[in-house]
Structures are given as structure tokens and as C-alpha cells.
Amino acid sequence: MKDKNCTSANKIFWFFSNQFVYIDMFIPVPLELGRQKNKVYSIFLCERGYGLVKDNITYYSWLNRFTIIKKISTVPRESPFWKLFRIINLFSLSLEMLFSSKYLAFFPYTRAADLSTKLLSLIAYVRGVSIAYGGIYVINILDTDADHNPKKEFLGKLQKGNRKPRRVNKYIKYNKVLFCNKDQIYIYKRYHGLKELSQSNHLILSHPKLQNWWKDFVDKYPPSYDREEISINHNIISVFITFQGCFFYDEDSDLDVLLKEILSSIRLFFPKTLIAIKPKAQINFIWLNEFIHKLNDDNIVITNTPVSVLSKKSIFGVTACLSNALFEFVINGKPWIEYGRYSQFWKSYYPPLTFTEEFGGIFTQSIEDLQKCISSIKEKNFDLKRLKKQIDFKDVNIDFDFFFK
Numbered sequence: 001m002k003d004k005n006c007t008s009a010n011k012i013f014w015f016f017s018n019q020f021v022y023i024d025m026f027i028p029v030p031l032e033l034g035r036q037k038n039k040v041y042s043i044f045l046c047e048r049g050y051g052l053v054k055d056n057i058t059y060y061s062w063l064n065r066f067t068i069i070k071k072i073s074t075v076p077r078e079s080p081f082w083k084l085f086r087i088i089n090l091f092s093l094s095l096e097m098l099f100s101s102k103y104l105a106f107f108p109y110t111r112a113a114d115l116s117t118k119l120l121s122l123i124a125y126v127r128g129v130s131i132a133y134g135g136i137y138v139i140n141i142l143d144t145d146a147d148h149n150p151k152k153e154f155l156g157k158l159q160k161g162n163r164k165p166r167r168v169n170k171y172i173k174y175n176k177v178l179f180c181n182k183d184q185i186y187i188y189k190r191y192h193g194l195k196e197l198s199q200s201n202h203l204i205l206s207h208p209k210l211q212n213w214w215k216d217f218v219d220k221y222p223p224s225y226d227r228e229e230i231s232i233n234h235n236i237i238s239v240f241i242t243f244q245g246c247f248f249y250d251e252d253s254d255l256d257v258l259l260k261e262i263l264s265s266i267r268l269f270f271p272k273t274l275i276a277i278k279p280k281a282q283i284n285f286i287w288l289n290e291f292i293h294k295l296n297d298d299n300i301v302i303t304n305t306p307v308s309v310l311s312k313k314s315i316f317g318v319t320a321c322l323s324n325a326l327f328e329f330v331i332n333g334k335p336w337i338e339y340g341r342y343s344q345f346w347k348s349y350y351p352p353l354t355f356t357e358e359f360g361g362i363f364t365q366s367i368e369d370l371q372k373c374i375s376s377i378k379e380k381n382f383d384l385k386r387l388k389k390q391i392d393f394k395d396v397n398i399d400f401d402f403f404f405k
Helices: 020-026 028-035 047-054 057-066 082-098 115-127 142-148 151-159 182-191 212-220 228-232 255-269 285-295 307-313 325-332 344-349 367-375 384-390 400-404
Strands: 011-015 039-044 068-071 103-108 129-133 176-179 202-204 236-241 274-279 300-302 314-320 336-339 362-364
Touching: 011 028, 011 115, 020 028, 020 047, 028 039, 028 057, 028 212, 039 047, 047 057, 068 082, 082 115, 103 115, 103 400, 115 129, 129 400, 228 274, 236 255, 236 307, 236 325, 255 274, 255 285, 255 314, 255 336, 255 367, 274 285, 274 307, 285 300, 307 314, 307 325, 314 325, 325 336, 325 384, 336 367, 362 367
Parallel strands: 011 039, 011 103, 039 068, 103 129, 129 176, 176 202, 236 274, 236 314, 274 300, 314 336, 336 362
Antiparallel strands: none
């Protein structure tokens, strides 16, 4: 059933990032504004961003219901008409934004804004309200370089030495900036070139998925799942993994070792419970499918369902080393276990190793401790009230005027 009968004259242009952390953190905002009968456009300037959402049946079905999805690249990149259609679509969008007034345009605040994004944000800055939104949960790791500055080495690990550093002057033009906590302001001012920030032009929307209006949204419009097994099961266990060879992992404890230990430990105490494995996009899916097939366990599935949606059905969650998924998972008050043995590089870069325990999760490094933790997991309750206090959470009701005023 479609809900695109927009009764309001208010227009909202939401530009999606090609990085999932930006999509995941703030996606409740365009959905809620769409539910309020505003005319919301979900705009994808590149195929990667569109693919991330299209492959996520939960988000795509919601966006398709409450917003108008606009792809700038409407033909395959291999087509000789790709550039022509892209230029036509960008020109059409630019005209609509240029000749409209009293609208909102949200742009991801990244270092890689291309010329078309900068131009569209400039139009919105003049004709409507241009709002940049960020995508970092905590400052702990990024702020490490304040002391011993291993930043170049860290970026080298991430980029594997084959990518040129990005220029830092390709930013969008904005009237306001949207964050989910005060720590993000600090990081973006210090490391991401965000200089023109004052008390009057920033908005703080405490973790959107903790807001009451988002819980109401999810209750009224239950999520779709990409696996029937998850749909029909009321209790599952979620496992979150990154990829083999990640800089996190100790040489003798790569993903294959950790995942095997996690799954075998779960099966000791939950022999038949469905296990949903959610990997990062960088995973080698051929390897992962073969790995699971060899286990001969029909109650293990791979999913692309959002972390926050998985947590609603989960007894608990386990991650192979550090993950921001913690903040998406615990919003439903479910226990979280981080399991892994870290590399010497990570130990030298970030001596605390993890922030999981700081935010109420459990950190274990040996299979014996992991099994002890799982054996008593039903006795553990995640203290959501404590987390809300820790992140200075505030209930905020949003509508068009909240952002426009």
C-alpha cells in the first residue's frame, strides 16, 4: 500500500550518501517526514548509494512507500547515453530546486563531494535551507591522533596504499548542520574542515532510532526481511562480521577463526536457534557461503537486514571485533558481546582496544570467556537508561519547521 499522497506543499530533498553509516544513522528522518505527508525526494547521485539501499529490502520498501525515489543515473554506466541522461536528470533537478522556495535539502557531509553535489547544495543554500548531516557515533578512535599521530599509518592500512589522499576542500554549502550528538560536532570541526559552526546553525537530533516517533513508525509499519527464516522466527541470535584481512585482527585470529569460535560457542547453549549473520559489504561472499555450507547447519543464514531491525528479534548480538553496529543494536535494550583478538597494529594505534564496555556491552578475547558469557546471557540486561544518560539523549519531535526555522 502506497502512502505518497503528499498533502503538504513542503518539499524535502534528501541526498543519500554512498557510505552506509550515513544512510543508516539518519534514515529515520526522511521516512518520518514522509509519513507526515511532506513531499520527500530520496535522491541518489551515484549507483553505489542506490545499490546499498536497493539491496536492503527493509529500507528500500519504506523509502518506496513514503518518499519519491529519484536516481540521477537512470541507465547503466556502460551505456553510451549514461553521461547524457545523467546531465539531463541533474539539470532537471537543479531547475526544480532553483524555482522552488521554502524547502529543505539534506546532504551528507563528506570530503568527497563532487561538483554536482556542491552546485546543488549552493542552490539549496540560496533558495531553501541546505543541511549537512554527519555520520560518526563516537570520537574515541578518531581523537587518538591527538597524542601520537599515527593517522597516516592508519589511513594507509585502511586504503592499503593504493588510493590517493582525498582533497579536503570539496565540501558542500550549508545553512545548518545536523548531528546526533555533541561529540560529532567536535570531530567534524577538528578533522573534517567544518569551520563555520556556531550555536545558531547546528541541530542536534539525539540518536534518531531511540526517538519515540521512530519506535511508533516501526510499530505501525513493520519492517520487511530479506530472509523468510527471520520473518517467521520470534527469537534469533545476530552475528556481525567485517571481512578477512581486516587491520583489526591478530595474525592467528582472522575472521575465519573468530567466526568458527563464535558459532560453535553459540551452538553449545542454543543448538537450534536461528543465527543471522550480517556481514559488511566488503566481505567475500563466495568464501562466506562456502564457510557456512561446510558447517552443515540449516539454522544459519546470511542477511542484509538493518542492525536495529535485527535487534528487535535478537536474544543477543555478537560481533567479531569492534563495530559501530553496537549503537544500532542496543536501541532495543538487547545484550551485546564483542569477541576478538586484536593485531599489534591496532593495540599500538588504540591502546584501549574497544569502546564496547564503555557503552554497556561485553568484551571477551578467549573462547572460554565467550562461552561463559553466552551461558549466562539471559541473566544480563542492557541498561538503556544508562546509555541514554551517557550520550545525553533527549526526546525530540521533528517536523518540517524543526529544520526550517
